Amino acid sequence: MFWIKGDWPFYWQEHLSSFTLPEIWSSVWPTGLGGNQAIILPLKLYLEGVVALFVNNLGIPWEIVQIIFFFGLFFVLSIYASFRLTKSYFGSLIYTTNTWILLVFFGGQMGIALAYAIAPLVLKIFINLIENTVVNKNFQFQISNFKFPMMAGLIFAIEVMFDMRIALLTGLVVLGYVVFHHVFIQRINFKLFIIHYSLVIILVVLLHAFWILPSVFIALRGGNVANIVDTTYASLEFFSFAKFENSLSLLHPNWPENIFGKVAFMKPEFLIIPILAFSSLLFFRNSKQSIIEQSSNLPVGRQDRAILFFALMGLASAFLAKGTQEPFGFVFNFLYSNIPGFNLFRDPVKFYMLVALAYSILIPYSIRSLGGFKKIAFVAFVFFWAYLNWPFIVRSNSGIFKQRQVPQEYVRLKEFLVSRPEFFRTLWIPSVQRFAFMSDNHPTLAFQEIFKSKKLDETVLRDMAVKYIIVPYDSEGEIFLNDRKYDDKLYQKTIAELNKITWLKKIERHGKIAVYELSNPKPHRFVLGNKLIFSESFDKFWYAEFGEEKVYSKPHGMLNSFEIPQNQRKSLTLSYEPQKWANVGSIVSGLTLLIVIGIIYTSSRRK
Secondary structure (H helix, E strand, O other), X not given: OEEOEOOEOOOOHHHHOOOOOOOOEEOOOOOOOOEEOHHHHHHHHHHHHHHHHHHHHOOOOHHHHHHHHHHHHHHHHHHHHHHHHHOOHHHHHHHHOOHHHHHHHHOOOHHHHHHHHHHHHHHHHHHHHHHOOEOOOOOOOOHHHHHHHXXXXXXXXXXXXXXXXXXXXXXXXXXXXXXXXXXXXOOEOHHHHHHHHHHHHHHHHHHOHHHHHHHHHHHHOOOOOOOOOOOOHHHHHHHOOXXXXXXXXXXXXXXXXXXXXXXXXXOHHHHHHHHHHHHHHHOOOOOOOOOOOOOOOOOHHHHOOHHHHHHHHHHHHHHHHOOOOOOOOHHHHHHHHHOOOHHHHOOHHHHHHHHHHHHHHHHHHHHHOOHHHHHHHHHHHHHHHHHHHHHHHOOHHHOOOOEEOOOHHHHHHHHHHHOOOOOOEEEEOOOOOOOOOOOOOOOEEEHHHHOOOOXXXXXXXXXXXXXEEXXXXXXXXXXXXXXXXXXXXXXXXXXXXXXXXOOEEEOOOEOOEEEEEEOOOOOOEEEEOXXXXXXXXXXXXXXXXXOOEEEEOEEEOOEEEEEOOOOOOXXXXXXXXXXXXXXXXXXXXXXXXXXXXXHHHHHHHHO
């Protein structure tokens, strides 16, 4: 039994057993032809490192490891971090169980979910750091002075590891709060501020040097680090699902079905959420309850001015979360075009994270300000929150926690492929099914991703080392869809079209999985004329060393090719140049981590 849903993949044990510390080039990502995985290397390092240690070395079943280090970690981190920031169980309830993060979590987007979970702790540590940079603080160059910057840098680096986009949003909140604190709460010692924040930035960069260094090398040499990201305006408009009333009400546009692209009607009961949140503005001047319990000696009234910041943040974030939707959709288009890095947010609903963060502070504050009615209000709010989530609760068994059995057809197919040790690829038409077996030795290709035309080319497939073409059994109803429903006619049509191809040999079927064999596919590397063909996606940073002569790759269709020098056919080494910088960066990152832990430990002992 296992759990799957959405972006959370299924791993065969044979695939898990190959996990080690990942390199900058992956033979299976993103399309099965290989590619530079710098953009996902931090999260992949966490995944493969956990698997290598606990599954492959300690023998703990993957089913248990994923519960502890992914699903369970999200809830523990989210509850702990949000409580540390808000000092409110209701703040934790709002932050951990709102519609956006529930659909993200149950949709299997665990990198985003874990980055979201740790974000309040990052903000809390930075608030503590800000409190230590006020003008009345004297600064002395002692190791204890660097404890907070070291902790802030380390925790922020962990959030970057899980998801850089969520970390960037958290960083923007921190910068906004610094300006607000200086103007409206208490002036900051900018000398100390620059020292501390420079240290935080340097630490994050050094801790992530293992992928930043090769990425910088690639960028400086004219390469593209994130060439799989579609940053066109068409994609931006496509992903702008939420309307302003959705984002302002913290209502995910796909709630509760969580079907991608299926936008539900507005549910008016969710409008109570922003009413409760922004009612805090009616109480903050006379309130005797601090919005964020801090260890500072500031008067309560001055601390409570921060409520203005979180109210503005919630409103601005709700506006951005709607993307190009009206009103004023051109604003997001302008930011997308003119602000460097803003195209990372082609999916604008990620700004829901900041709305949830603001409301987890504002709503408990509003209820606490009701004086003698606050206990009744808290109880009523819990029931109201349960009512809002109830449609999803009764459907949650269809999400990531619905237990499934692997269809026997895929077990037999996996055994069939594993029994063939030579390198080859499988091409899945129209797309790769989630139970498809894949490994570095048997990568999978999806027809929809690889081929621009709808016609299979025998020569191209052979050059790609494709040995089997597979039409999947759509056991989960995710592939052969017509109006979001499984349509067996599409499956039968695909089979009929492949049966017409004379150069394909249909072999024994595995249930409803149809397998076709392509005779004489090329090996992973082969010689064609005076060229060596390396059947991985073309990247100009691949080079071949023929003896003492270095030859860089040139395109052969979508693949790499190297001109073979005369009389140099025996000695050959293939290398990916950015990996050298990744190796250097790994040493830098490892040494930095040891130093940071040592300084934090030493400063804690001295205290």
